[in-house]
Amino acid sequence: MTGEWQAERDWPLLTQGLAGRLRQDCMKQWLDFVGHPFVEGVASGTMEVEAFRNFLIQDYLYLIQYARACALLVHKSDTLTAMRHAAQLLSGILDTELSMHVGYCRQWGIEEPALEQAEESIELLAYSRFILDRAQTGDMLDLLVTLAPCLIGYAEVGARLHASPRTVREGNPYWSWIALYGGDEYTALVEDGVCRLNEVGAAYGAQARYPTLLREFTTAVRLETVFWTTARSG
Numbered sequence: 001m002t003g004e005w006q007a008e009r010d011w012p013l014l015t016q017g018l019a020g021r022l023r024q025d026c027m028k029q030w031l032d033f034v035g036h037p038f039v040e041g042v043a044s045g046t047m048e049v050e051a052f053r054n055f056l057i058q059d060y061l062y063l064i065q066y067a068r069a070c071a072l073l074v075h076k077s078d079t080l081t082a083m084r085h086a087a088q089l090l091s092g093i094l095d096t097e098l099s100m101h102v103g104y105c106r107q108w109g110i111e112e113p114a115l116e117q118a119e120e121s122i123e124l125l126a127y128s129r130f131i132l133d134r135a136q137t138g139d140m141l142d143l144l145v146t147l148a149p150c151l152i153g154y155a156e157v158g159a160r161l162h163a164s165p166r167t168v169r170e171g172n173p174y175w176s177w178i179a180l181y182g183g184d185e186y187t188a189l190v191e192d193g194v195c196r197l198n199e200v201g202a203a204y205g206a207q208a209r210y211p212t213l214l215r216e217f218t219t220a221v222r223l224e225t226v227f228w229t230t231a232r233s234g
């Protein structure tokens, strides 16, 4: 593969079905998210280390809230099959992403007690409480749509940076973070989640509910963009 990454060519699943339509219909906000200066900072390796460490701490706290929302997805599931799918996503966050994240933080000298004692940032509070609100008051489809930018966005960032000839690999302290989100384990989690969103969309009348779903998706995308700013010093 040469040149810049393109979803249509390099990961067509992200452009298809309900997930693809939502991503396409908020493309301006989506590109603000996946092309944020944070992403450029990790690609070039120029981000300040202290800023990145602060982001990692906030992201640990965020993932815990995200896992709670996935637990509510299990609760909201109306069939045993749906429950199993939701439980798989929950286990993917707890056993794959959070485990990877804790191990990764350790490599940066951040141990679990420090993670647990950290204070939640305003950006984290806004984003996670928005998700938890949709989890409490919406149905399975509202919740899956709200959870989707988180799942898909980092995988797209990982894939884009993996493919980009401008990404610095040698000596880049952030290359391992890029590799984590561009890696097979996280990619498989995302593919399951996207397929599930498309199935639930068909079963729960996404067509008729589309304007509301697009608002939920776009709000989550905007909150993702703001969340990158937790990468700051001090």
Ligand SMILES: Cc1ncc(CN)c(N)n1
Pocket: 059, 062, 063, 097, 149, 150, 151, 153, 154, 224, 227
């Ligand atoms: C804020 C945020 N968004 C997305 C991801 C990737 N699941 C994450 N770890 N953190």
